[in-house]
Amino acid sequence: MRIACLHTADSNVAVFDTVAQQLNLPQGSLHHEVRADLLAAAELARGLTPDIERQTCDALLTLGRGADVVLLTCSTLGPCITAVSANAPVPMIRVDSALAEEATRAGGKVIALCAVETTLAPTARIFTDAAKRSGAEVEIRLVQDAWQLFRAGEHAAYLAKIAAATEDAYQDGATIVALAQASMAGAAALLTQAMKPLTSPASGLIAAMNALRP
Incomplete structure (x- = not known):
């Protein structure tokens, strides 16, 4: 393989x-x-x-x-x-298409988080298309100022910001939170099992x- x-x-x-x-x-x-x-x-x-x-x-x-x-x-x-x-x-x-399919499969309210502005449009398209097959409600959110931290090499602060945005999304009623970029995946380790997001890797x-x- x-x-x-x-x-x-x-x-x-x-x-x-x-x-x-x-x-x-x-x-x-x-x-x-x-x-x-x-x-x-x-x-x-x-x-x-x-x-x-x-x-x-x-x-x-x-x-x-x-x-x-x-x-x-x-x-x-x-x-x-x-x-x-x-x-x-x-x-x-x-990988984001695979993520979108998994996140929307069961329906419900899906919030996909993005860290960089250039991924907003492609993420919205891929999640909206996937949601049509399950009836899921999809919202795409940009985690403000996160990408500047990543670009500066401040990865711990970057992941902490993603984790905080994930908690906010669950508190806002999300059934599933999906981290749209692979670089965000490490934030999952900072969260409790009840608030674990799906990750694209x-x-x-x-x-x-x-x-x-x-």
């Missing part, structure tokens, strides 16, 4: 490796490529451009030639999966394993 992950933040490598261990994936199952330049370009352009989409698709196809399944772990770049899937040699999975890796099952 070889699962290739395209990341846009170095810190997500450890996040996915940790979740892979928790899911008992064989050691060495994950292969990581980090393309921070793609997210930086999208932030500068305030969203995806045709050139960023082309570069992302090229990176995904290259990874697919040496893997059994490919995970795109950046929610800002998520829409590129639609463009590349038809010509892909292996399954291509958006776990949802994405489970979807990858399901895609590989005969």
